[in-house]
Amino acid sequence: MQNFEFYGPTRVVFGKDTIKELSRLIPRDRKVLMTYGGGSIKKNGVYDQVKKALEGYDLLEFGGIEPNPKYETLSKAVEIVKNEGVNFLLAVGGGSVLDGTKFIALASKYNGDDAYDAIMKRGEMPDSAVELADVITLPATGSEMNNGGVISRISTSEKLAFHHPDVFPKFSIIDPSVTFTLPVKQTINGIVDTFVHTMEFNCTYDVNSPLQDIWAMGILRTLISEAPKVLANPEDYDARANLFWCATCGLNYWISCGVPQDWSTHMIGHELTAFYGIDHGQSLAIVEPRLLRNQKVAKSQKLAKIAREVFGINEPVDLKAADMAIDKIEEFFNSIGMKTKLSDYGIDAEEAAEKIRTRFKERNVAFGEKGAITADVAYEIVKAC
Amino acid sequence: MQNFEFYGPTRVVFGKDTIKELSRLIPRDRKVLMTYGGGSIKKNGVYDQVKKALEGYDLLEFGGIEPNPKYETLSKAVEIVKNEGVNFLLAVGGGSVLDGTKFIALASKYNGDDAYDAIMKRGEMPDSAVELADVITLPATGSEMNNGGVISRISTSEKLAFHHPDVFPKFSIIDPSVTFTLPVKQTINGIVDTFVHTMEFNCTYDVNSPLQDIWAMGILRTLISEAPKVLANPEDYDARANLFWCATCGLNYWISCGVPQDWSTHMIGHELTAFYGIDHGQSLAIVEPRLLRNQKVAKSQKLAKIAREVFGINEPVDLKAADMAIDKIEEFFNSIGMKTKLSDYGIDAEEAAEKIRTRFKERNVAFGEKGAITADVAYEIVKAC
Structure with missing residues (x-):
């Protein structure tokens, strides 16, 4: 820790x-x-x-x-x-x-x-x-x-x-x-936002922090269990309460104590929102799977943990388990009705990637837990979106 | 919730x-x-x-x-x-x-x-x-x-x-x-204290609070994984850090949000300490298994969850899984060197039970999540210790 x-x-x-x-x-x-x-x-x-x-x-x-x-x-x-x-x-x-x-x-x-x-x-x-x-x-x-x-x-x-x-x-x-009457789109955006906050706080590399890892994965597990209930019955109080508590705990810093973080999905997502006006949750759902795939090796320990604890995947090889976790995450987003490709929103990936590279070069950024997400890496990630 | x-x-x-x-x-x-x-x-x-x-x-x-x-x-x-x-x-x-x-x-x-x-x-x-x-x-x-x-x-x-x-x-x-030099006895007392705090916050009845349950069980899982490391190598910084963070999170109210609690093991344990001068952690290790056994039916949902999530027990019948969880908890206490019977401390169970019944009757108490632990029930629990 x-x-x-x-x-x-x-x-x-x-x-x-x-x-x-x-x-x-x-x-x-x-x-x-x-x-x-x-x-x-x-x-x-x-x-x-x-x-x-x-x-x-x-x-x-x-x-x-x-x-x-x-x-x-x-x-x-x-x-x-x-x-x-x-x-x-x-x-x-x-x-x-x-x-x-x-x-x-x-x-x-x-x-x-x-x-x-x-x-x-x-x-x-x-x-x-x-x-x-x-x-x-x-x-x-x-x-x-x-x-x-x-x-x-x-x-x-x-x-x-x-x-x-x-x-x-x-x-x-x-x-x-008060969330019973939320439009479905906002409910879905919120679920994805919470999911990605939790990922950003935890999905980096292992620092021997078992409690923090279980807690972060607990939020992911709860989102996955409760989201379909809320979509099936918007007035399910318990499921609404569980989702709200996940959202609050996803960014009240309780899960972040003593673990390295990586907020690069948000950093790239913010640019997509600024340039194209798509919702914050949408931008995260687009970027997250591609960013994880790009950084799969660096994040393989945590992704493999997520594969096993969140998705119940019995795959002993970390890199393979990591790949399967990334697939499962995108599947989850899609399963609740969230589209995860730039083309789904009428955005040209090459153009978006170029714009973000230019912006990040101006600011000379290097995001990620070890500074691996440079402007050029962000270009590759967004191009794959 | x-x-x-x-x-x-x-x-x-x-x-x-x-x-x-x-x-x-x-x-x-x-x-x-x-x-x-x-x-x-x-x-x-x-x-x-x-x-x-x-x-x-x-x-x-x-x-x-x-x-x-x-x-x-x-x-x-x-x-x-x-x-x-x-x-x-x-x-x-x-x-x-x-x-x-x-x-x-x-x-x-x-x-x-x-x-x-x-x-x-x-x-x-x-x-x-x-x-x-x-x-x-x-x-x-x-x-x-x-x-x-x-x-x-x-x-x-x-x-x-x-x-x-x-x-x-x-x-x-x-x-x-600074905990590297702690006497083994204090290390063990602290582990048991943390374990029982977590149980008291969570092990009552199910109110549809999946996140809180996973978090509480995460503390139990972490205690079980880290305790042997610390006992084998008192200067294992990571294991010491993980145990300390469990202890802090065991009573900072994070796991208690929205769930019913039951502090009766502490209430009975405090009396044993007051009457006989045994350590707080020892008193809890003695009382907890007997109290859980006594309240097994009322607590069966949560005990069964603990059996499955903490101890990996594949038993579909809640009451049977609950029994196995209680055994495992006492086994864990014993495995780290904590004795769990009054006779281990030279205390006569019948006498202790009578003293506590008298004290609780004076105060007219009814502990437990639904007030089931009256003076007479406490007598039965302590007698079984």
Whole structure:
């Protein structure tokens, strides 16, 4: 096991009928800005539940945060926070709303000109952030228990990640029953996102960390067992709850303690989303199998473990087992209705590969647990997609 | 899955050579009381490492906190905290030192006469506690990432537990290499303690929580795989690290989210320790197999899962698989050198059973996930020990 430092101060309130706990969790004296997305919370009743729980609070609203939240949109919320003296942000929605709200929380404390360049690119972080919490409605990003976010910028086709210790949500309310009405596409995207987060945290090389490995593979096993139940019966509370808890645990750092990571599927996927506008989950489902195949030798120990523990494959030779695991992963994505080839989305693989190579060369990147995913390797991976 | 609330704000700094991080983690202006036990930290070099890291701090010391820490001893430290204006407690040692220090942290803010009766029995908690952190040297209690403690009182032969949100350690430093020199007996006690914590969190009845179950069973599997390595080679860093991480994760509440629990083995074990002075780990190893046998029907779903996932037993009938799992658990305890019968410790089972029945009747208890462990059932369990 490698040395590590773990910190995760978010309080999680999980279960049926938990949105009403808001009035216990937010101090009465706070001036609250409630942030949300395109309005689905108004259709599924979450908006009403939140408003009811916060009756009597000094409450403002900011709607319209889009999927892959945009700097241009979030800047408008930052103005409201600064002008109105907001001191508590409540994100109500999915990971995009929450990621966007984390950025708002930080950017509201930044006094320079261009908060995106400062926070996302130069790492010029303000010392603190506005206090924030969430009612998370989509099992996918795990943003509800971590201190990261991913923000896009329209004007430059950029999509970058940031982390800051002060943007751990103070609390996250997770009521799995609000996911009953999720569109199938979002359910599937979330399952793939969770699956790939777990892979990125664990599927590198073996450092003698049996507990972390079992836990990561436990998330994969649970996704595989619960996904078909949810697709067959969207109102299966237990299966919805299990999927949501997998999504949260897929990115709350519990499985990542002491193990080397590789976030290159996300890095490449972010570019596909930035260039072509495909969903985050779709981009991951496209890249992951090809990236694993490309890095099969380096990742063979972990892939073989996954083959045996997750897919029950009795193949003693690691490299062969690794190949079979990669097939099984793509089969799983396909089995829940997720398409895994660029051509399925009308994207030319050669063109996409070239664009990403150029972008990565500009940034001089080398992703992967040992820096093996250079711009040229990324080109090969995307070309094979 | 059941509704749950999770909160765990402790920062963990885990790995080789991490004690030196103390000076980064404790603000310079704190007046620190370092607490420790019988002096083993002076033999294994931990004391010197801590003193070196804290050079320049305003630092007091309080040694002599015993295993199963005593109210009578801790009260002396409370006097020091109050008289000297200590505002940071650093526990250096095992779970007993840390539990004792959590009690000191609370009792130092209590202004009444008898802090034990107030905190442990009447639940009259002070509003806050003195800030505390630890260098934990013994993988066992998991106290390093939770907000509980167990404190004994000599004058009344009592051993009781308490919880308070302010006694989560601010940080815990875990350097597994300091456990190389642990006496074998303490290593074994810690393994059993961790095993039983995990069982108490999970082995009740099935609530459709596959991830939590896999994670709990992952701790059991890891204990079983790593324990023999540590006993064969006490300086196997990886195996020591894996055991320590199991101990921490066995009681940091990660595996307990949304599942019903049963702490009756601990409740009965605490009485055996209070009456006869046997080690905490020994008491658990004695009680657990008999309690599981007594509650086999109620716990058959989970025991059968453990049989299959932890011990690889292919037995389709739950009740039969449950019986085999219980045998395997006792075999595991015995295999690492832990004796599991009261007679092994020179204790008369009938007498012990009677004492515990009397004590539990006084308190009118009904332990277990469904209150099935009454005083009379506890009598039957202990008599069978």
